[in-house]
Amino acid sequence: MSDDLMRAALAAAQRGWHVFPLRPGTKRPALHGETACPRTGPCAEGHRKWEVRATTDPDRIRAAWQRAPFNVGIATGPSGLLVVDLDVPKTNSSMDAPCGATTFKALCERTGQAVPRTRTVRTASSGQHLYFTAPAAARLHNTAGTLAPLVDTRAWGGYVVAAGSAVDGTRYEVQGPALLRALPDWLKRTLVPPHPVNRPAAVPAARVHRPYVDAALAQETAAVTTAPEGRRNATLLRAARALGRFVASGDLTHDEVEMPLQRAGESAGLSATECRTTLRSALDWSITHNQTRTGVAA
Template identity: 40%
Template sequence: MIRNSALLRAALAAADRGWSVIPLIPLGKTPAVRGWEDRATTDPDRIHRYWADGARNNIGIVTGRSSLVVIDLDDSHGAHAPKRFAGARHGRDVLALLAARAGEVVPTDTFTVATPTGLHLYFRAPTGLALRNTTAKLGWRIDTRAHGGYVVAAGSIVRNGNYQVVRAEPAAELPRWLAEALTPPAPPDPRPPLRLPNTQAAAYVSAIVDGEARAVTAAEVGTRHIILLKAARTLGRLVGGGELTEHDARNALTAASAPHVGIAGYTTGEVERTIDDAIAYGKRLPRRLRSNI
């Protein structure tokens, strides 16, 4: 039996480090509360309430609220690495290759948690730089969680294993070379509207959506994140310009990604996070086509 006291102690230990925690469903990774980012806390009284009365909830650490960037290194699950990372069998192999190419060393002197399939490396977020979640941006089998994300914390137990601290030292500052690699490019200057007639604009938007959806569906393993990110940013710009509803953009991208889910470790959660982040980015650069918008 999973003991509530052990989970409670682990949640309090994370909060004692200054990290905001939330309850996750028992044996799972999904938040057990709505509005989880706003309900994350370091308050011991609230944490006791979250894990009161024998609650067996797992523990999540909300990374943005905790000023953390967590690098998630995952196993290949039997998949072959893309050519750029030939020979790699794990995200830690890819990180070693990236470090070598940058003339740096793999950062290991930091708080580290062993997961059922890999490692979580915890780092302090750089001051003044609001990094977001990423999926494979650094490289194959490497994800990151920062603003807008959370990680399953040490002490949690899922059906295929548990999360254990393997290095208990304080979280180190995110190395500069990794911060630079994770910093999104500056947005380009918005293009002026095409000012098309409504009927022509609608057909143009439909063609863009269809083209991006086809590209997402046709993406190969190792390129799926980048292609979905580009497609969602493109559609996000149309959403921001009022040319496309966010509902329609999400539906098109989700349907286009569906054939990939379950292949080489690709998950629905990854798809949703990528779409969320990229549409939000695109909306900052609204693209207008019709003359009356």
Template identity: 35%
Template sequence: MATIDRQSATLALAHALAAAERGLPVIPLSATKLPALRSPHHGEDPPIHCRGACGRPGHGVHDATTDPAAVRALFAAAPRATGYGIACGRPPHRLIGIDLDFDTARGKDSMAALQQLAERHRFTIPPTITVLTPSGGRHLWLTGPPDVAVPNSASRLAPGIDIRGFGGYLVGPGSVTAHGTYRLAPGTAHLTPAPCPRTLLHLLTPPTRLRRPRRPTDHRPASHQGAGGRGQGLIQFVRSAREGQRNTSLFWAACRAYEHGFGDDLADGLTAAAVHTGLSEQEARAAIASAARLTTGHPGHP
């Protein structure tokens, strides 16, 4: 087993270096498909939302790099890495990953759902790099324009179709996981990531929402303002967070709110809930702004 692990680690580094040479920023992954390096801020309370500014490795996708020496250093620090992740939304390719699941229990292939979506909205899915996953799904690689930040989403486009955009990553071909190996689909290895069709890009990018100024006469409790009743479960989730989980719970809830299009409207309620748990208002608003940047590519104004 140790020999196999060493072989997997060596192959993972080789594949990662090849991807970096093509301009794809990479990070080492464990067999669970998660970043292989532990956060240098693990156990700190309150949690620090560092994105690598401290200079130490262990910040997930924020560690991604195309520099060969830096890639080798990351893998040297993660000797049990068996795969690599490719950061999406980063120049020069600004990769957009279309993650198509295959439900073996129901025999449903989300590729068919994507094709139906293409027919309905009259766009063509271009030939592009395709990666086959161990579960029978596939990843389609597309590229986006420099002025558009595609957010991550799960089944928002259609059931079984997840999107990997800015702040997300794709498991690279050649990676070995606990469930099998990710491989390039036959006939696509010679291709380059194709530009995302304009219509599909529009579907992947939620419209920018303008926050409605609160009227001076609006005296409703903060937990009921703005979202028209939406997101109350997220607010309660934040309010029930225990010490040591407060910042993480707030960040997770804010990401979900922005993914569903009412993050700005729910920001005050989330802030009040976080303050109730013991966070300062400044900490709460900083976490919400980080969630806005991660999920929409634009700074939040909570």
């Protein structure tokens, strides 16, 4: 079993896919977390997460898989992959719900597209992973249910269990032809909606310049950019709520707040989708709660 898993890791690396060990029989990374980091070896200059430590180096792979029968994780972002995860209902109460393969097929039909044929891996839960090469011009991140119910995607910040690994005694296996296709343009358009940084900001002609408004914007943007892991989304939420009062008062436009915070959130490590969702909610809340005070809603 250990030799088979080592061969699976080496085969993935030969394709240019960056691999790292998962705990035997599970989908959990076998590498230490930040709180347990010894700050030595690969982490001598600071903790390095599994996505950074994933490798295509055959010597490193052999050394790692000689230690234990690790499952094989593929870091999708560094590997240039986007994987569509077609899941199955998890609980007995939802067994009548359509599976991800069904909802994805319905999505394809609604958009007038055929279900893409590409490298497909059957998962341990009888779901499917559809592998695509990710577009070089767009840094895609993970999504959850964005395309359809029980349809997730794995890209930067995500990983998948490689074929040849086994979870709960069931092996991940390649189904059908192993040809790897590029992400279809229609799927890319769905996953990359118009970005706020691409929209021109409308600036009110008669607005009075207030230095403290600019200072607040700069301070909150910097706080989001430097937010530590585990506090990034909360910092983005707080910053948007703090700056939303300037939108309510007319000192800043919605885009003048949303655009720099979106860039700051993505720079800190949040996905574009996470940033958009948090900003939309926080700004709407702040504008609503500051309207009566600024006289917008008397």
